[in-house]
């Protein structure tokens with residue numbers, strides 16, 4: 163008797179499990195049919211399908227594949243729960259798709275209540291099946307197998323790997339292509355944004371109508387004759403969740419716009435949100451600035467994060483990723499992208515730092531008037547060939563002519579500059595020259611025991627020639643006034659000869675206004691790099707160092723100088739006439755698409 167009952171219930175359970183399995187598959191079919199209907203109602207061809215459509219399609223495909231390969235476990239409650247949750251998730255997405263799909267030109271628009279009915283029906287049919295399952299969940303018994311715990315664990319593992327991870331990965335592929343289909347608009351404040359985004363009319367006035375002014379050119383369909391006119395097109399299916407300063411993670415709905423001429427959809431991101439990062443852009447900015455300009459250590463930064471946004475970051479990798487992000491673009495690329503140009507006059511210098519086991523040279527070119535860093539590179543040599551390569555990379559990224567460069571006497575660099583920038587004027591740094599003279603005088607004093615007064619007199623005489631000569635010819639003439647016997651001494655004579663030899667270079671600032679007589683701006687910037695290199699000891703590899711150098715240059719260009727400085731509250735970028743939209747520096751960078759990495763975006 164007892165045995166019979168057990169057998170009966172065993173058969174029931176088997177039937178029930180088969181029903182559950184069929185119901186899951188039916189759910190997927192319903193979802194698929196709904197997708198087909200949405201496509202038929204709104205679009206003519208696949209290329210018009212929104213991103214969410216493709217996402218859902220893939221999710222269904224993944225779920226079905228998993229069911230088929232794991233169906234013998236359909237009796238396990240965990241099998242059913244995992245799938246029920248996943249399918250419910252897909253259903254929600256389809257509902258959003260119904261809500262946001264708008265017909266392509268020529269397709270008839272559906273009324274709102276039609277869409278509401280469609281959603282309702284979908285939920286009803288899915289609920290009736292998954293609801294049925296959940297109803298039975300308590301009643302379903304499974305064969306008590308000694309292995310069941312392990313099987314459950316294995317099922318969860320497989321589900322995570324084959325379903326969730328796979329889905330996430332495919333979604334990410336879609337997302338990374340999205341950069342160029344995202345427009346950033348100037349909007350500083352998160353709280354005010356939440357008000358704006360809820361107000362359709364205001365959003366149209368503040369954002370949509372002004373979109374043509376700061377939308378970058380790509381992302382449209384190939385045949386688009388873009389008039390830079392857009393209309394509102396609902397919200398992204400997934401809002402952005404972002405840590406903001408002084409607060410918790412917050413959710414920001416993201417609106418979309420459609421190009422009136424090609425129908426391409428664009429996401430509209432306020433400037434305080436970065437593309438593809440979980441932290442508000444101002445938090446990332448503060449961390450990077452502290453590390454690069456204020457010599458904060460990585461550990462110190464990790465500590466500060468707790469106070470900055472209430473969120474602890476455990477891994478240094480996050481910070482390194484941010485640095486990498488900041489250093490992806492060459493400074494000239496960003497400045498050019500932001501519409502800034504240069505006078506064409508620069509200071510060039512190389513810094514040298516010994517790292518354990520390797521030598522690091524940094525090469526920089528800074529525009530002295532604005533202090534913008536236009537070129538930065540990492541090289542393991544500073545010979546003519548290496549430097550020529552480095553400058554060639556730079557010249558590819560600019561749309562102006564390099565007219566003049568102030569530098570020290572290092573000949574390989576002079577030759578490299580002349581190789582790359584044709585007809586460039588080169589001026590030698592007076593400070594370097596005077597320093598050498600000063601050193602020579604000290605050696606001379608040691609040898610001849612001359613008085614300090616005499617030493618100082620000789621220095622002043624030499625300096626006067628350097629400073630007052632108006633041309634190469636006048637310098638040569640003035641050098642003749644250095645007729646003291648002291649200047650005949652080999653130590654000093656070599657200095658005088660050097661001046662004579664390079665008279666053109668030491669006086670080029672007289673004929674070319676933009677050339678400076680020192681390289682102080684380049685030196686100042688190199689100091690920042692040196693200090694950081696010393697602090698961290700070494701970078702892992704060449705690429706890592708290169709990224710760091712570029713990140714440092716980009717940060718230096720966009721962060722305003724501190725109060726008390728000569729150009730307090732102004733950044734080099736601002737001094738160069740860059741547009742800031744009245745935003746914090748990191749948002750300024752975001753506005754100018756500093757974090758847009760899709761190739762050919764400009």
Ligand SMILES: [Zn+2]
Pocket residue numbers: 382383386387388421422423424425426
């Ligand atoms: Zn278009």
